[in-house]
Amino acid sequence: MKLKYLFFVLFSFSALMDSFAQNEREFLDNRIMYTKYYLADFFNDSTKWSWELDVVYRRQSELGEGNFWSEPLRLSVRPWIAYQFTKMTRVSFNPVGMFFSAPRYPLESDLERPFERELRTTLQINNYAYYGRVNFTHRLRFESRWRGIDNPDGPNHNFRVRYRLRTRIPINTDYFYTNNSLYVSQYSEIHVEFGKDYGTNYFSQNRNYLGLGYRFWEWTRLELGYIAQFNTRGNNYQIDFSRGPMFYIFMDIVSRNQRRFNYSF
Template structure:
């Protein structure tokens, strides 16, 4: 039996150390300028079953600068899910992102992005901890301020989330839980210059399961972004409020 002390050490290593190491390693190789912002992300996620194998992903994120007062980003994402097993799922989808000038190193103007993505997501457990792994590949078309045409980028992402029930062995309706995740982003391809490391996100939250279909999380996100020039590193302290609402339109047998 694995001890609680060892479990928490494992979660710490998996969720926090990789992002810390990557950001500091990259920063050490360039003359670094640090910009700090306070943001708020208000988000909805839904994975809705249409049949035994197929489903629909829906997602809207309102990202705000200065916690809530100023616009930062609008993100709308959708996709088609295919269930490989009860604990593994493939998704093919599309996202639209609109980014606004914000913070200490703002863009010159609002700019759009169109994105196609493919991902594999699966879950496993270790005693009371439930882990979610997500591997995502993105093809991005970004129209930077002052450009007439879109520039194409590739990016890969790995996300690891851990959930710990607080009331029993599993998270049941009307119960609280703890959640933490780390996600690292890496750019590649001919249009990427110095910012191969794109960003890292480290997150911790308190969650509450409303019912079998819905849960909410209130947490803190520490986001580190390396700007395309490779010199400016953006540190975003972010309040994150999330609603997860998964409906089942398929068979109830």
């Protein structure tokens, strides 16, 4: 069953690339810098319920220039409540997340487009699997989006489904969750959007990442990598090709990090 997910992602990505090849498209260069900060913990030592918080901050270049820190792109904050059904499966729910987004700026006409505030509700399912030393994560997200909440006529509402396949391969240990593990992380994610207020670019986004990570304090990880992302514009002709570095900080179980930190003194 796990291989079917892999085949699904590879087929979908192949179909996207084939679509680009068969039709004339205009790819718009957008240099970016992505960062993400994630905290999580169980409510106590005997429960499967936990909380999570992620903060995303992104910058971008202007008109295809190389300075990816030049202009703002995204700031978002999402609190979650989660339940660990099994050791390998977690379901998380974000009631309301707040997103502040700038348009991407590869074209001069984009400079006149306004910033957008968005509210989003998300249901997320993470399922983990192992094949030898390789850690696979299948992540499925269902999002309800209220975009442009400051619009005089009210926000535009649509739905989005996202699927991500991620692998993490330890380099100096045999198990990803071993302390002081150095590991390689890769993922590919597809986004499909629909709804009465949405246009026709249903296959709206593909995101691909390759990075190097390090685990310390047992439950804290840092990652630095490179991301390449395709965003289809509403005209189904222009594609924002965003690329640049990405930086992560994860604290998967905050309290256990703190205990280990205290014991070191």
